[in-house]
Amino acid sequence: MNAFTYIIAGGDYIRAGAASRRLKERLEAAGAAPDSVRRAVIAACEAEMNVVVHARGGRMEARLAPGRIDVEVADAGPGIADVPLAMQEGYSTAPPEARALGFGAGMGLPSIRRAADAFAIDSAPGRGTRLRFTVYLGARCPAAAGEGVRFRGTRIMLSQRRESMAPRRPGQGGPCRLPSGPPRGSAGSDAPGG
Amino acid sequence: MNLTDLAREIGAHVAAGGRPNCRAVDRVYAGDRISDLLTHASHTTLLVTNxxxxxxxxxxxxxxxxxxxxxxxxxxxxxxxxxxxxxxMFLMVSPVDLFETCGRVHRCWNDARPAGA
Structure with missing residues (x-):
């Protein structure tokens, strides 16, 4: 079985990270390249922590396909009123107790976008948040061939993943930049930039 | 760098000794944000944090x-x-704050480098 679901409890800082750890174990068992495992774990952990910090609960669904893993994290949280703003590094609405634990730096969503080969988010106030990302598990990245992936009926265009995981300077653009003028409440990493 | 040696040099208390085969690191990252730690950590990194x-x-x-x-x-x-x-995991506690700890680690790091490196 190459599809699996993990339940994430909102506000549970004791078990936070458990879903990402299991995802990591799956990827390692599947023989994924270490860099791919690393990127998938970074994205999964950030997404999981977002649920823990902001939502009453949620779930992580992962599908392991030949050469890639598709992950969807959905929550029953308050939703995000301004997704492009939330995608900006440094923007956060995390409560003080989360900040005391090292969260709330406003780096979660940008980190997911940076770590993944494809990324999409859909959120609105009162509707919760659903984000999806794909990480390719080997050396070949179909982004170069202009391919897209289809996950749960939604086509995700691939961004050109940055070669380095080093942080961007404030204001610096990058290949995972949001497309200009996305519909309010949704965003995808389908606009390779320079 | 050997972690036991480093702990001794910076005056840190070792709270957990770690696995025998995981007592060396080749880079250090200091920070207080989980996102940064996630991004910069690796299997050879010592994390220094508040x-x-x-x-x-x-x-x-x-x-x-x-x-x-x-x-x-x-x-x-x-x-x-x-x-x-x-x-x-190797866990140590430095007696001084983050800034001073980083300074001590940096000095040890430089001292441990081979001459001319």
Whole structure:
């Protein structure tokens, strides 16, 4: 079985990270390249922590396909009123107790976008948040061939993943930049930039 | 760099000794934001941080981090020590703050480098 679901409890800082750890174990068992495992774990952990910090609960669904893993994290949280703003590094609405634990730096969503080969988010106030990302598990990245992936009926265009995981300077653009003028409440990493 | 030697040189207390085969690091990252630690941590990284929670240990384990250095002479909670021990992670506590700890680590790092390197 190459599809699996993990339940994430909102506000549970004791078990936070458990879903990402299991995802990591799956990827390692599947023989994924270490860099791919690393990127998938970074994205999964950030997404999981977002649920823990902001939502009453949620779930992580992962599908392991030949050469890639598709992950969807959905929550029953308050939703995000301004997704492009939330995608900006440094923007956060995390409560003080989360900040005391090292969260709330406003780096979660940008980190997911940076770590993944494809990324999409859909959120609105009162509707919760659903984000999806794909990480390719080997050396070949179909982004170069202009391919897209289809996950749960939604086509995700691939961004050109940055070669380095080093942080961007404030204001610096990058290949995972949001497309200009996305519909309010949704965003995808389908606009390779320079 | 050998972690036991480093702990001794910077005056840190070793709260958990880690696995025998994971007592060396080749880079250090200091920070207080989980996102930064996730991004910069690796299986050869020593994390130096003001954070002190079992969650920190969990995140470090996700990134295969072999060692954590807490600062400020704090007494880590028993669950933190237990989490580090159960994961085979080296956990030490520096008696001084983050800035001074980084300074001490940096000096040791330079002293340990071969001459001319």
């Amino acid at each position: 954070l002190s929670s079992a969650l920190l240990v969990c995140v470090a384990e996700l990134m295969d981090v072999p060692a954590i250095c807490l600062v400020g002479g704090q007494n880590p909670a028993p669950e933190i020590i237990a989490a580090a021990r159960s994961r085979g």
